[in-house]
Amino acid sequence: xxxxxxxxxxxxxxxxxxxxxxxxxxxxxxxxxxxxxxxxxxxxxxxxxxxxxxxxxxxxxxxxxxxxxxxxxxxxxxxxxxxxxxxxxxxxxxxxxxxxxxxxxxxxxxxxxxxxxxxxxxxxxx
Numbered sequence: 688x689x690x691x692x693x694x695x696x697x698x699x700x701x702x703x704x705x706x707x708x709x710x711x712x713x714x715x716x717x718x719x720x721x722x723x724x725x726x727x728x729x730x731x732x733x734x735x736x737x738x739x740x741x742x743x744x745x746x747x748x749x750x751x752x753x754x755x756x757x758x759x760x761x762x763x764x765x766x767x768x769x770x771x772x773x774x775x776x777x778x779x780x781x782x783x784x785x786x787x788x789x790x791x792x793x794x795x796x797x798x799x800x801x802x803x804x805x806x807x808x809x810x811x812x813x
Contacts, residue, residue, distance in 0.1 A: 693731065700725035700785040701795050705802035714780045715768040718797040719755055722766065732759050739786050754783055763792035767805070770798050777809050784811035801803060 705711075705722040723733045737754040740747050756764035763783050765776060780792035790812060796805030 688759060690761050692761050694791060694793055694808070696726065696729055696731060696741060697722075697758060697762065697793055697795075698803075700729070701797070701802055701806065705797055710800065710802075711768065711770075711798045712769060713797070715755075715766050717753075718795075719766045722764070722795075726758060733757070734760075739783060741786065752773060752783065752786065754787075761789060762792070763787070763789060765792065765794045767791070767794065767796040768798045768810055769796060772796050772805065772807075773781075777807055780807075780809040781811060784809065 700722055703725055704718055708717065708721060723735055726733045730776045734757045735755065739752045739754055740749070741752060743758065752795065754763050755766045758764060763780060765780050767776060774792045780794050784790065784792050790810060792809040794807040794809060799805030
């Protein structure tokens with residue numbers, strides 16, 4: 688399965704989670720857990736809170752970044768549950784992609800009235 692096929696499943700599952708939980712208003716961790724459960728039901732491999740080291744001039748820094756989710760080892764998912772979306776989230780996702788040498792991330796804001804309006808695709812050379 689490639690990145691685009693995986694992202695299709697992620698989007699479908701995010702919509703299902705948002706609909707089932709009644710839309711916005713919950714904490715990010717709640718949406719993340721439900722999304723992980725939906726994805727594993729589809730037999731996709733999901734890792735949560737994935738530690739990603741930062742290397743600076745050949746030295747690994749003591750404080751790693753934490754990806755919200757990594758699906759099938761290929762697609763980064765950053766979950767948000769906020770009313771005011773900030774484009775810096777996409778810049779952060781691009782940084783995660785570069786650090787892990789991956790191509791696709793989805794920033795999903797469950798704080799939107801319609802979650803489909805809160806899904807932002809971030810690519811790194813795809």
